[in-house]
Amino acid sequence: xTAAEEGVIREAxxxxxxxxxxxxxxxxxxxxxxxxxxxxLYAIPAGVWQGEAVPGxxxxxxxxxxxxxxxxxxxxxxxxxxxxxxxxxxDLARRAGQxxxxxxxxxxxxxxLYDSRVSDYDVVDATPYGRDPIKALAEExxxxxxxxxxxxxxxxxxxxxxxxxxxxxxxxxxxxxxxYLETYVKPQVRELLTGYGPICLIWFDTPKRISAQQxxxxxxxxxxxxxxxxxxxxxGNALGDYAEARxxxxxxxxxxxxxxxxxxxxxxxxxxxxxxxxxxxEDLIRKLVDxxxxxxxxxxxxxxxxxxxxxxxxxxxxxxVGAWLERNGAAVYxxxxxxxQGAPWGRSTxxxxxxxxxxxxxxxxxxxxPEGGRLEVPLPAGLAARVSGAALLAAPxxxxxxxxxxxxxxxxxxxxxxxxxxxxxxxxxxxxxxx
Numbered sequence: 022x023t024a025a026e027e028g029v030i031r032e033a034x035x036x037x038x039x040x041x042x043x044x045x046x047x048x049x050x051x052x053x054x055x056x057x058x059x060x061x062l063y064a065i066p067a068g069v070w071q072g073e074a075v076p077g078x079x080x081x082x083x084x085x086x087x088x089x090x091x092x093x094x095x096x097x098x099x100x101x102x103x104x105x106x107x108x109x110x111x112d113l114a115r116r117a118g119q120x121x122x123x124x125x126x127x128x129x130x131x132x133x134l135y136d137s138r139v140s141d142y143d144v145v146d147a148t149p150y151g152r153d154p155i156k157a158l159a160e161e162x163x164x165x166x167x168x169x170x171x172x173x174x175x176x177x178x179x180x181x182x183x184x185x186x187x188x189x190x191x192x193x194x195x196x197x198x199x200x201y202l203e204t205y206v207k208p209q210v211r212e213l214l215t216g217y218g219p220i221c222l223i224w225f226d227t228p229k230r231i232s233a234q235q236x237x238x239x240x241x242x243x244x245x246x247x248x249x250x251x252x253x254x255x256x257g258n259a260l261g262d263y264a265e266a267r268x269x270x271x272x273x274x275x276x277x278x279x280x281x282x283x284x285x286x287x288x289x290x291x292x293x294x295x296x297x298x299x300x301x302x303e304d305l306i307r308k309l310v311d312x313x314x315x316x317x318x319x320x321x322x323x324x325x326x327x328x329x330x331x332x333x334x335x336x337x338x339x340x341x342v343g344a345w346l347e348r349n350g351a352a353v354y355x356x357x358x359x360x361x362q363g364a365p366w367g368r369s370t371x372x373x374x375x376x377x378x379x380x381x382x383x384x385x386x387x388x389x390x391p392e393g394g395r396l397e398v399p400l401p402a403g404l405a406a407r408v409s410g411a412a413l414l415a416a417p418x419x420x421x422x423x424x425x426x427x428x429x430x431x432x433x434x435x436x437x438x439x440x441x442x443x444x445x446x447x448x449x450x451x452x453x454x455x456x
Contacts, residue, residue: 041278041279043262045248045249045251045262046251046262046263046279048168048221049121049222049251049263049279049318050279050318050357051120051354051355052120052121052168052318052354053309053312053313053318053319053353053354053356054117054118054119054120054309054318054319054342054346054353054354055119055120055121055122055123055170055318055319055320056113056114056117056119056121056122056123056320056321056322056323056339057123057124057172057283057320057321057322057323058110058122058123058124058125058322058323058324058325059079059125059128059290059291059292059322059323059324060124060125060134060154060291060292060324060325060329061080061125061128061130061132061134061291062093062096062097062100062130062132063079063080063081063082063083063128063130063291063292064079064291064292064324064325064326064327065096065099065100065327066082066096067079067292067293067294067295067326067327068082068289068293068294068295068296069294069295070082070086070088074295078288078289078290078291079289079290079291079292079293079296079324080125080128080129080130080289080290080291080324081129081291083129083130083179084129084179084186084187087189089189089190090179090180090187090190093130093179093180094132094142094147094180097132097142097147097148098147098148098149099149099327100144100147100148100149100150100327101148101149101150102150102154102325102326102327102328102329103150103328103329104326104328104329104330105154105157105325105328105329105330106329107154107157107158107160107161108161108164108165109331110122110158110161110325110331111158111161111164111165111167112165113331113336113339113340114167114339115165115166115167116339116343117340117342117346118342118343118346118347118350119167119321119339120167120168120354121167121168121169121170121221121222122158122162122167122168122169122170123169123170123171123172123222123224123320124155124158124169124170124171124172125172126155126171126172126173126209127172127173127174127178127209128172128174128291129174129177129178129179129186129226129227130179130180131174131179131180131181131184132144132147132180133209134154134155135153135154135155135212135213135216135217136153136155136156137209137212138208138212139205139208139209139212140205140209142180154329155171155217156216156217159218163218168221169217169218169219169220169221170220170221170222170223170224170251171213171220171222171223171224172224172226173206173209173210173213173223173224173225173226174225174226174227175202175206175210175225175226175228175231175239175256176226176227176228176229176230176231176257177226177227177229178201178205181201181205182195182196182201183196183197183200183201183202183205184198184201184205185198185229185230186229198230199235202231202235202239206239207238210223210239210242210243210246214243214246214247214250219247219249219250220247220250221249221250221251222250222251222252222253222262223250223251223252223253224253224255225239225252225253225255225256225257225261226255227255228255228256228257228258229257231256231257231258232258233257233258233260236256236257236258236260237258237260239252239256240252240256240260251263253265253281254280262279263278263279263280263281264276264278264279264280264281265280265281265283266280266281266282266283266317268283268284268285269282269283269284269285270282271308271312272315272317274315274362274363275314275315275316275358275362276315276316276317277316278316279316280316280317280318281317281319281320282308282312282317282318282320283320283322284308284319284320284321284322285300285321285322286299286300286305286321286322286323286334286335286338286339287299287300287334289324290322290324291324292324292325292326292327292332293324297334299335299338300338301338302337302338302341302342302345302442303441303442305321305338305341305342306341306342306345306442306443307388307442307443309321309342309353310352310353310367310368310370310386310443311368313353313356313358313368313370314358314359314362314368314369314370314386315358315362316357316358321339321342323335323336323339345442345443348414348415349414349415349443349445351372351384351414352370352384352386352414352445352447353370355372356370356371356372356384357370357371357372357373358370358371359371359383359384359385360380360383360400360401360404361383361385361398361399361400364398364399365389366387366388366389366390366391366396367385367386367387367388367389367443368386368388369383369384369385369386370383370384370386371383371384372384374452377452379450379452379453380404380450381449381450382447382448382450383408383447383448383450384414384446384447384448385398385432385445385446385447385448386443386444386445387438387443387444387445387446388442388443390434390437390438390444393436394433394434394435394436394437395431395432395433395434396431396433396434396446397426397428397429397430397431398426398429398430398431398432398448399428399429400428400429400430401429402429403453404450405425405429405430407450407451407452408423408430408449408450408451409450409451410423410448410449411423411432411446411447411448411449412446412447413434413439413444413445413446413447414445414446414447415439415440415445416439417447421433421434421446430448432446432448434446
């Protein structure tokens, strides 16, 4: 088992026992693909401080360089993202095929990307921009049919003297973490869940020192304010509505839990001017399919510039994924893990009948098209006997020949791969007659 798989399995085992049967997660299981947005003051230095490139991810520059609070907070006076266009951001997510959007309302640097009454260290009170981009995003998400969620750093806060993580400005002996949670975190979570309409989820992070009781109180607060709002597993202490994999963590096998992989398009989350290590669209598509085939969601990140622009290489790749989903989305959305796991040629997903729970269609995602087009499909005998037909998802009216095989079925397709990235073959399945 790889380290990535261990991370997912470990978190999945922490999912509350009844979560697998919680109907509040049905939309989330159906969505499969979301947009993560890391945006804040760290986009101004963009990985460079006082003329020197700082190693590591861009949004952690304050900690990596141990920048004093009074020095770092001066960045707020320079934050003026006049090129920010909420409609364009949400439209990009929609065209990329992403069903929900999660944005950093407050990251570890403590800066609030919304208008907080609890603190003046926010985008409205501390910057020349003076407007609330979260409000604009909430309005656009509602208009364009994208669900909105908030990332909120509940434990680490390098700006607040009670928050965890800053040991260069604040002595541990003077830290009042309990007071920070009571008088700062909880009021801000309340602001986020009462000021921006329906919120699909709160994405907590790095639980570290937070106690089980404190995690439970935050979960209960979220559910009290918005009962349908989900809480991710990084609230800590084996709580949350679904499990969160490690960053860029991809398990090698099916995970029996509701889980999500947060992932980057390059090597950073917050914008970093020197990071041009962009993943290929083909890689992103296959990762999305891989995650869906193992029961997870793929939360793919963009890091806008300080001006409020999503970098063009990110946009280009998202649109390429969206173009593939436009043709093949039925094999990703509203699906569950397929019966074929570990096949050398690719992955599988399945569309279930919602009443009976029986397979209606099995989608075979063929990454490596077999020589001569002869696709061996390992299936249990009972399921193989119920397969009534096969076709390419892109050409549903052209039936593909089916033959029984010792370990399932053989599908005879074209000699060459119709789609070099992922050719989707659809197997239609008859009901088994039980009911």
